[in-house]
Amino acid sequence: MSRPLIADIDLGALRDNYRLARDRAPHSRALAVLKADAYGHGATQCALALADMAPAFAVASLEEAVALRDAGITQPIMLLEGFFDAAELPLIDAHRLWVAVHSDWQIDALLAYHPRQPIPTWLKLDSGMHRLGVAPEMFVARWQRLKAASTQVTALHLMTHFATADALDPTYFRRQMTCIETLRQRLEAPICLANSPATLAWPEAHGDWTRPGVMLYGSDPLEGANDASRALKPVMTLRSELIAVRELATGEVVGYGGRWKASRPSRIGVVACGYGDGYDRHAQDGTPVLVEGQRVPLAGKVSMDMLTVDLTDVPEADVGSRVVLWGEGLSVDEVARYCDTISYTLLTGLLPRVPRRYRNAEMM
Ligand SMILES: Cc1ncc(COP(=O)(O)O)c(C=O)c1O
Numbered sequence: 001m002s003r004p005l006i007a008d009i010d011l012g013a014l015r016d017n018y019r020l021a022r023d024r025a026p027h028s029r030a031l032a033v034l035k036a037d038a039y040g041h042g043a044t045q046c047a048l049a050l051a052d053m054a055p056a057f058a059v060a061s062l063e064e065a066v067a068l069r070d071a072g073i074t075q076p077i078m079l080l081e082g083f084f085d086a087a088e089l090p091l092i093d094a095h096r097l098w099v100a101v102h103s104d105w106q107i108d109a110l111l112a113y114h115p116r117q118p119i120p121t122w123l124k125l126d127s128g129m130h131r132l133g134v135a136p137e138m139f140v141a142r143w144q145r146l147k148a149a150s151t152q153v154t155a156l157h158l159m160t161h162f163a164t165a166d167a168l169d170p171t172y173f174r175r176q177m178t179c180i181e182t183l184r185q186r187l188e189a190p191i192c193l194a195n196s197p198a199t200l201a202w203p204e205a206h207g208d209w210t211r212p213g214v215m216l217y218g219s220d221p222l223e224g225a226n227d228a229s230r231a232l233k234p235v236m237t238l239r240s241e242l243i244a245v246r247e248l249a250t251g252e253v254v255g256y257g258g259r260w261k262a263s264r265p266s267r268i269g270v271v272a273c274g275y276g277d278g279y280d281r282h283a284q285d286g287t288p289v290l291v292e293g294q295r296v297p298l299a300g301k302v303s304m305d306m307l308t309v310d311l312t313d314v315p316e317a318d319v320g321s322r323v324v325l326w327g328e329g330l331s332v333d334e335v336a337r338y339c340d341t342i343s344y345t346l347l348t349g350l351l352p353r354v355p356r357r358y359r360n361a362e363m364m
Contacts (some may be wrong), residue, residue, distance in 0.1 A: 004078070007040075007041075008357050014046055015216070022053075041217055045358050049361065058079075058211060061079070080211075083106065096117075103132075111154060127179040129161045165201065173285055177205065199212045200226060214347075219234075220333055246267070248266045258300075284298070296310055
């Protein structure tokens with residue numbers, strides 16, 4: 001038997017979550033965000049699973065887009081950060097990609113290029129995230145330059161990103177919305193604003209397009225969940241098995257540094273999964289793990305290929321018992337909280353040595 005760790009990917013759940021994103025913003029088109037290998041789920045398989053539903057996809061680099069084209073994906077693909085070098089423009093043109101532009105050098109390069117057909121272009125506004133984008137006071141001039149360049153540019157949209165759409169306090173979100181609205185009205189611009197939390201929580205941000213990412217994979221980005229976010233289904237279930245079980249006397253310790261110490265006679269289970277697979281080494285003692293469907297606490301530091309759990313209260317658990325690290329029955333969001341991180345890092349951090357097994361592809 002081979003190592004029992006697998007990432008079980010439910011493409012039916014992905015489709016259901018996409019449908020939910022679409023239903024949540026019924027007057028918008030939802031561009032499915034597939035960057036970082038579809039948040040660790042496999043971009044090609046996810047794109048194929050959504051191919052008859054999603055009018056467009058989004059990725060972070062030309063390489064990610066070309067891999068989707070090579071796999072036969074024909075939908076428009078948006079490069080969320082545009083190009084990193086003007087030398088990418090011929091391939092962008094050849095593969096009929098869409099670009100976001102956020103800097104003057106990109107605008108200059110785009111306008112100096114002669115594409116076979118005009119390139120759909122979204123001009124990114126810095127409405128308050130202060131990461132990428134054109135400052136509000138310079139936005140109109142940049143917009144007008146692009147608008148006038150009909151040989152190079154088509155389907156010009158205003159795009160921006162929210163810094164706090166997942167927060168309970170709406171103050172900063174509203175400040176960003178005010179900035180966006182002023183420009184949208186002045187330019188009569190079609191817009192694309194909403195990431196997952198804005199798709200779920202802020203109808204005023206839906207616009208012409210939404211850009212849901214993490215919610216497609218079943219993670220709930222809202223600090224305060226709502227009915228829609230609670231209906232999301234996990235797409236990835238990280239499954240393994242117990243490969244050893246041992247009895248420890250009171251006072252004995254487990255794992256590197258002896259961080260966990262038995263406060264009673266204890267049964268410790270060893271799970272085939274470690275940080276060499278992408279499981280977070282920052283997971284604290286007590287991080288939940290499911291063994292045969294029952295929650296047990298992580299006990300001791302995560303090692304490269306294994307982690308250890310306290311099975312004392314689950315006497316029926318034994319070598320070969322089924323383990324879920326996150327996914328069905330145990331949300332990745334909850335596990336992330338115990339690791340002092342977010343679901344995004346756990347999902348995108350799953351390493352290539354973990355085999356992905358796809359199910360419900362036949363529903364497509
Ligand atoms: C520009 C942009 N749009 C959309 C998304 C999707 O965000 P989320 O996964 O929170 O839905 C991201 C993710 O980082 C992003 O950087």
